[in-house]
Amino acid sequence: MRRLAMMGVLVAGLALVGAAGSVVAVAPFGDEANTGLANVGTGLGEMLSQRLSAHGVLVVPPGALQAWLAQNGLLPSRETWQAAALALGAEVLILPAVEKFQATTVSFTVFLFTVRGATVVTDLRAELVRGGTGATEVVKAHGEASGPASVEVSLHFPVDVCGGGFRTSKSVYYGGEAVLLGYLDPLPPNSFYVVIHPVSSPTPSWTSAAAGSSVVTPCVSWTWNQVFPPQAEAGDYVAELYQVPNPVPIGARTFSITAAAAVELVVGTSAFGTAPWGEALGGALDELTEKLLLLLGGDG
DSSP, rough: HHHHHHHHHHHHHHHHHHHHHOEEEOOOOOEOOOOBBBBBHHHHHHHHHHHHTTTTTTTOOOHHHHHHHHHTTTTOOOOHHHHHHHHTTTTTEEEEEEEEEEEEEEEEETTTTEEEEEEEEEEEEEEEETTOOOOOEEEEOOOEEEEEEEEEEEEOOOOTTTSSSEEEEEEEEEOOEEEEEEEESSSOOOOOEEEEETTOOSOSSSOOOOOOOOOSOOOOEEOOOBBBBSBSSSEEEEEEEEEEOOOSSSSSEEEEEOOOOOOBBTSHHHHHHHHHHHHHHHHHHHHHHHHHHHHTTOOO
């Protein structure tokens, strides 16, 4: 019912928009949330322009405003966007921004497939500035989405770290994935610890706490979260096993950390639009468009 009521209001608003015939300039989105998404400012601005144009609004898109600034040697700011809009014949300027953008990622493995998903929450804001009077109005919109971000095939089979000798659970780990190590002590009781560092350098390094074996539990194990600090980068690493108090390692294992395969998130591409990031922003843009159309419908 709410949706039907909103659509009824929009129809009335759109009639006024068409009658008024105002030219609307859309500036690129400000990335106040530091999303890290490529092309977020211009990409979202173009998407908003397309939505408004689809409802009959005469739009000066972000690219035209940016071109005017470049031709006149000006940097983007509220004042220069207003100057560009006025120079290009727009009576109304929309200054949009991404206020909030939070993405929580998860991953799980089923047989050979690692599924990476995300839940994304975003808030958008748009300030509508009327060139004739300088009056401003602000609208906000919210979007949420969750779903798979990527599906990757993994051929790195996990092993039992207590299966004998000094082991890592896998030979290759994704960035940020916990590295599990274990040692089955043939002559317990003893105490051991592990040192991890890049194969090419003794630093940076991580030293585990000492762990003791016993006749009942001869296997000792450790978990490394890939932080030295700093965060470990993709590359080859070696884990060295020490027996207390012997200063010479009694075993070593090498393993690799690889950057997780992912689609580059470029706003405006088809791959982005079907990912949770794109769906959340798309839903928020739809709501923002509805509210802007209502404001524009009252113009004139």
